[in-house]
Amino acid sequence: MIQMELRTPRGTRDFMPSEMERRERVFSIIRNVYERYGFRPLGTPAFEEMEVLTAKCGEEVSKQIYGISDSSYGLRFDLTVPLARVVASNTSIPKPFKRYQIGPVWRRDEPQKGRFREFWQADIDIVGSASMLSEVEVIAAACEALSELGFSGFEVRLNNRKLLNAFVENTGIPKESVGAVFRALDKLEKIGVEGVKSELREKAGLTDNKILDIMAFTSINGDNTQKLEAVLKLIGGNASGMEGISELKEIIGLFNKYEISRKCSLIIDFSLVRGLDYYTGPIFEVKLPEGVIGGLSIAAGGRYDNLIQLYGAPPTPATGISLGVERILEAIKKQEVEERRDLVFVATVKPDFLDYAIKVVQELRKAGIRAEMDLMGRNLRKQLDYANAIGARFVAVVGEKEAKEQTLTLRDFSSGKEETCSLPDAIKRLE
Amino acid sequence: MIQMELRTPRGTRDFMPSEMERRERVFSIIRNVYERYGFRPLGTPAFEEMEVLTAKCGEEVSKQIYGISDSSYGLRFDLTVPLARVVASNTSIPKPFKRYQIGPVWRRDEPQKGRFREFWQADIDIVGSASMLSEVEVIAAACEALSELGFSGFEVRLNNRKLLNAFVENTGIPKESVGAVFRALDKLEKIGVEGVKSELREKAGLTDNKILDIMAFTSINGDNTQKLEAVLKLIGGNASGMEGISELKEIIGLFNKYEISRKCSLIIDFSLVRGLDYYTGPIFEVKLPEGVIGGLSIAAGGRYDNLIQLYGAPPTPATGISLGVERILEAIKKQEVEERRDLVFVATVKPDFLDYAIKVVQELRKAGIRAEMDLMGRNLRKQLDYANAIGARFVAVVGEKEAKEQTLTLRDFSSGKEETCSLPDAIKRLE
Structure with a gap:
C-alpha cells in the first residue's frame, strides 16, 4: 500500500x-x-x-x-x-x-x-x-x-463603541481612518504601547498630537466612577458619546443586582476595542x-x-x-x-462462564452502570491489564463459584478492596 | 444592500x-x-x-x-x-x-x-x-x-459477505464482476427483482442461468435454521462459506442471551448486501x-x-x-x-418591579429551573404573548404586592391554574 x-x-x-x-x-x-x-x-x-x-x-x-x-x-x-x-x-x-x-x-x-x-x-x-x-x-x-466550570477571580472588561466613536470624532480623525485606529488599538496587548503608536502613525496616518490624545483616552485611570467622569470631559456634548456613557452606567447598575457580580468585577477599560467591525455599542471581554x-x-x-x-x-x-x-x-x-471513570469491567475466569458474564454485564447496563466485558477470549491476567488500560474503576470477576451462586467478586481498582456479593447488592454499591 | x-x-x-x-x-x-x-x-x-x-x-x-x-x-x-x-x-x-x-x-x-x-x-x-x-x-x-427511543417491532436483518463471496465463487462468476453483482443486489428494494435481473445482465454481464442461480440464492426462504441448511447445500465445501455460516450461527446464539433480543427478531436475509466495499464478514441492517x-x-x-x-x-x-x-x-x-417546555417566564406588571423580577429569575435559575424575564420593558399583555410564543410552561407574575411580600403569582399555562406563593414554595413546586 x-x-x-x-x-x-x-x-x-x-x-x-x-x-x-x-x-x-x-x-x-x-x-x-x-x-x-x-x-x-x-x-x-x-x-x-x-x-x-x-x-x-x-x-x-x-x-x-x-x-x-x-x-x-x-x-x-x-x-x-x-x-x-x-x-x-x-x-x-x-x-x-x-x-x-x-x-x-x-x-x-x-x-x-x-x-x-x-x-x-x-x-x-x-x-x-x-x-x-x-x-x-x-x-x-x-x-x-x-x-x-471552576474558575474564579475573573474580570469583565467593559467599553462602548459609541464612546470610542465619539472620542475619535471629537479628535478630528477622518472617518476613513477609524477602522485603522481601532485595529491598531486592538493590538495593545500584543504589540505594546510603542507598537500601537507606530501603527497609528504609519497605518492610520495620525499626527503625534492626535496619537497622544488617543493614548491618553485609552489609559484613563481610576475606579469606574472616576473613569466615567474623566471620559465625560473628553467627549463632552457628543450625543453618541453621552449615550455610550449612560449605557455603561446602566450595565454596571443592573449587573450589581446579579449575585454572580460578587464573584467577578466589572471594570471599565477604554483600551478595549475588539477587532470585529460589526460592533456598535457595548463591548466586553472576560479575562482570567x-x-x-x-x-x-x-x-x-x-x-x-x-x-x-x-x-x-x-x-x-x-x-x-x-x-x-x-x-x-x-x-x-x-x-x-x-479521575477514574465509573466503568465496571466484568472479567471472566474461563470462557465457560461467558453466558454468566453476559448476564452480569447486561444487568449492570440495565441499571444505568457503564459495563464492559472481554470480547477476545483472553486470560484473566490480560483482561485485568485491559481493564486497567481503559481506566475501569471496578473489576467484577466471574468464575465457577460466582456463576453457580449468581454472585460476583467486585474489586475496587483504586482502593484494591475486594468483596463477593450478589448481583443486586453489587448494583446497589455501584449505582 | x-x-x-x-x-x-x-x-x-x-x-x-x-x-x-x-x-x-x-x-x-x-x-x-x-x-x-x-x-x-x-x-x-x-x-x-x-x-x-x-x-x-x-x-x-x-x-x-x-x-x-x-x-x-x-x-x-x-x-x-x-x-x-x-x-x-x-x-x-x-x-x-x-x-x-x-x-x-x-x-x-x-x-x-x-x-x-x-x-x-x-x-x-x-x-x-x-x-x-x-x-x-x-x-x-x-x-x-x-x-x-420508543421504537418497537423492529427486525435485525443479517447476512455474511463470506457467504456471498463463496456463492458467487461457486457459481463461477469472474472476480472482476463481483463488485457489479453486489451493487446490483443492493438495489433490490429500490428497483425490484426485474430491475436487479436486468442490471445483472447488463452491468455485470451474467448469463440468464447465473442470474437465476443468484436470485434463487437471495430468495432462500424459511426460518433461520432452514435458511442455513439450504445455503449449506449451495456453498457446500467452500471454506469461506463454511466460516460465514458458522459466524451467523454464533451471532444468533449469542444474541439470544441478550434481553433485548426479546424485543427484536434477528432474521437471516441472503438478499442483504450493503453497498460499501470494505465489508468482509457479517453485515446487518435494522429495519422498522x-x-x-x-x-x-x-x-x-x-x-x-x-x-x-x-x-x-x-x-x-x-x-x-x-x-x-x-x-x-x-x-x-x-x-x-x-410538549410544553419547563420554562418559567417571569412577567413584570410595571418596570418598577424589575429589581424584584431579576431576583426571582436568578433564584429560579440557581435552583436549576429554566427562567426568563422581559428584556424590553413591554406591557403585561405583550409579555404574556411572548411567553406563550416561546412555549413557556409557567408564568410568574410579579407586581407591587408580590415585590412587597416577596411572593409570586404562578400560573400554569396548560391548566390555567393560578396561585400566589412564596419564592421558596414556588421553587419546590417547579423543581
Missing part, C-alpha cells in the same frame, strides 16, 4: 476518549447554564453561501475562510453570521430571540500554541432587544458558566487572573445592532457573547486531576 | 430551537446507551486528507466528497474512515477499542425527501476483536438505543416495521477486517454499526406530541 499522510490536517485535532469526555463535560456544564438562562439551541450548517459569510466580516477574517471546491460555499468562521442569516430569513421568530450554539468553526489562520484552524465556540445571543438588560444577561450567563493561561481573554462579545439588517431584515438590535471553549479546556487541563 | 441568497446551501438545514431540542434529546439517549455499553467518545476533524478519505470508499462515494479549495482536504463522508485513520496512527490504543462518535458528515449527493447533503450519524465500532461477540455487542447496543417510515433501514453496519491495515497498521479486525439519526428523527417527529 501507498504511504499516506495519517496526521490530521494542520491546525485540526483528534480528540481521544479521555480528552473527548472532558470536552463533553465542559460543553454540558455550559449548555446547562445557558438553558437555565432561557437560551435555546439553534443549529446551522457547517458551510454557508460565501456572500453571506463575507457580508461584514472584515478583510482579515474574509481571507481566512475555507472555500468548498466547485461551489459558492465556505465553512463558517463564527456562529454570529449564521445567526444573523437565520433571523433575517425567519422574521416570524418571537423577539427577543435568545439562542445558544455550541459548535466548531473554521479559520485558515496560522496555527500557533492554543490557536487552531478548527475550534469550538459556545455563543449566546439576544436578538431583538435594545435594552442593556440584554448585555447584563449574556455577561451574567457567561460568568455563571465560568464559575460553574494573570496566573491562569496568562490572563487571556476567555469570553468576549458586544452589541451589533446593524448586522442583521444587512441581510435584508428590518432594523434588529442584537448583542451576544462567545465563550472561548478551547482556552477554557486548556486552563482546565492544567488544573484537573484525572 | 444587495439582495442575498439567505437559504442554507442545498441539502443542508437550519435547526430551529424546538427541532434542535428534539435532536439533542435523541442524541443524548443514544449517547447514554452507547456509554453504558462501554463505548467511549472520539472526536475527529470535519475534513481529512483526500487520500485518506478515498482510500477505500468506492467510486460512487468518492465522487460525492466535498473538497476544500486550495488544499488537499475533503469533508468527511462517514465516521468509519476517520476512525480507521486514528487507530492506524495510534497503535498504542488498548484493544479492543470501543468508540462512539455522533456528528455530521457531508455528501454531495442528490438531495431528496429525507436525504441531505449534511446529515448526522451516530456510530459505534469495536476495533481489534475478531470475535462475533463484537457483532452482538454493537447490534444489541443499537437495538437498545432504538428501544429507548412497515408502518414506520416505510419499513426503511434505520441502522446498518458490518465487519470490515481489512480497512484499518490499508492505512499501514498491522492487520486489525473491526466491526461497527451506524444509527440513521435523520431517519430516527423523522420517525419520532411523526409520533411525538409536542
